[in-house]
Amino acid sequence: MRLQTNSRLAIYAVLEFASRPGELVAAAEVAAKHGESPHHLAKVLSELVRAGIVESVRGVGGGYRFVGQARRLTLLDVIRLFERLGDAAPAGADSSPEERALGEVLSEIDEHAIATFGSITIATMLAAVARQRRA
Amino acid sequence: MSAALRVRAVRRADLPAVIALDATVTGLHKADYWQRIYRRYGVGGQGLRHFLVAEAGQRVLGFVIGEVRDWEFGQPPCGWVFAIDVDPRARQHGVGSALLAGLRERFERVGVRVMRTLLARDNTLILSFFRSQGMTAGRLIPLEIAIGPAR
Numbered sequence: 001m002r003l004q005t006n007s008r009l010a011i012y013a014v015l016e017f018a019s020r021p022g023e024l025v026a027a028a029e030v031a032a033k034h035g036e037s038p039h040h041l042a043k044v045l046s047e048l049v050r051a052g053i054v055e056s057v058r059g060v061g062g063g064y065r066f067v068g069q070a071r072r073l074t075l076l077d078v079i080r081l082f083e084r085l086g087d088a089a090p091a092g093a094d095s096s097p098e099e100r101a102l103g104e105v106l107s108e109i110d111e112h113a114i115a116t117f118g119s120i121t122i123a124t125m126l127a128a129v130a131r132q133r134r135a
Numbered sequence: 136m137s138a139a140l141r142v143r144a145v146r147r148a149d150l151p152a153v154i155a156l157d158a159t160v161t162g163l164h165k166a167d168y169w170q171r172i173y174r175r176y177g178v179g180g181q182g183l184r185h186f187l188v189a190e191a192g193q194r195v196l197g198f199v200i201g202e203v204r205d206w207e208f209g210q211p212p213c214g215w216v217f218a219i220d221v222d223p224r225a226r227q228h229g230v231g232s233a234l235l236a237g238l239r240e241r242f243e244r245v246g247v248r249v250m251r252t253l254l255a256r257d258n259t260l261i262l263s264f265f266r267s268q269g270m271t272a273g274r275l276i277p278l279e280i281a282i283g284p285a286r
Contacts, residue, residue, distance in 0.1 A: 071227075074263070111256065116272065119262035127269070 001113060006082040009036055009044045014078055015129060017054055017066035018122050024063035047081050070126065076117035085117070086110035138192030140230065142237035145177045145186040145198065152195035153188065160220050176200050182245050187237050189221075189230045197221035199234040203247055208275060214242030216252040219261070235268055253277060 003011075012034050017025055031041040045064060048054045053068040079085060091103040145153070150169055158164045176186035183203040189196045199219040205212045216238060221230045239250055251273055254262055 071267075115256035115259075115262065118259055119266050121263055121267065124263070124267045127267070131269075 003079060004083045005036075005040075006044050006047075007079045009034065009041060010048060010078050010082060011075060011125075013041065013045060013048065013064075014053060014066065014068070014073075014122060015125055017064055018068070018070045019126055019129070021066060024057055024061065024065050026063045030064075044082075048078075051081055053078070068122070070123040071121055073122045074118050075120045075122075075125065076114060079117055086114045138194075140189055140191045140196070140228075140233055142187055142189050142233050145173065145188050147173065147177075149188050149195050149198075153198050156195065156198070156220055156222055159223065172200065176202065182241070185238055185241050187234060187241075189234050189237075191225075195222075196225040197230045197234055199238050201238045201242070201250075203242060203245060210275070211249070212245075212247055214238070214247045214250040216250060219264075231264055232268060249273075251275075 013030050016030050016033070027041050027045055028038050031038040045054065045056070049056055049064075053066070053073065054064045055067045056062070056064050076085070086107070090107075091100040095103075150173055154164065154166055154169050157169065173186065176184045185202070186198065186200050188198045197220055200217045201214055202217065203212055203214050207213070216235070219231060219234060221234075242250055250270075252265060252270070254265070256262070
């Protein structure tokens with residue numbers, strides 16, 4: 001299972017901001033940490049701002065901060081801002097039995113992915129990151 | 136919720152509160168069912184079956200039920216969590232976490248090293264709770280098939 005670059009970058013940014021509540025974090029810092037261009041990250045962040053997950057403060061000392069609810073916001077909420085999951089068109093009536101059978105398998109995988117992403121909150125991810133740091 | 140939270144084994148006197156809590160959450164009043172559950176898990180579990188309640192100020196705020204099962208599905212002894220419920224007014228106060236920790240501790244006492252549960256994948260609320268407790272998808276994959284007359 002792979003996520004698109006924008007989805008992964010958005011998750012990393014949200015985790016960074018949520019781990020430092022109230023603090024204004026420079027986009028350049030997040031971009032450097034994850035080896036992405038600030039320009040690319042800016043596009044991702046603007047989508048997160050539009051969704052009300054982070055807010056930006058301009059000017060000297062400005063940056064971004066998390067304004068979502070870490071115990072409510074899930075990975076699925078973030079991912080769906082950037083890519084579609086599980087909404088592949090079902091095989092039509094004129095499709096072959098092979099296409100329909102493969103479509104069933106792919107749907108099964110999608111449903112599990114959605115259930116997994118939809119049940120993991122940002123707070124749970126922060127705890128997982130902390131466990132990884134201790135390991 | 137100011138009174139101290141305590142997790143302990145269920146008592147018969149707790150059943151009305153458990154039944155009422157279940158009815159609040161599920162919308163179904165199942166007194167006979169809970170009497171059976173009490174007989175199976177509440178007494179005589181010999182350290183393998185557990186029915187615990189969380190209370191604060193003598194008020195039951197939630198319950199959890201679990202059991203150690205040996206070599207089911209070819210797996211070493213494992214602690215199954217069958218049911219967990221918290222009074223909606225007491226959620227986000229650590230009641231569910233305390234209940235699960237209490238059950239885990241009892242499983243560990245008898246040497247169990249894996250705790251497991253099974254949920255509908257659209258039960259996001261409870262799935263998120265178990266995830267927040269560090270649980271992840273396990274090594275088993277549940278499979279099913281619709282049987283009976285084709286409709």
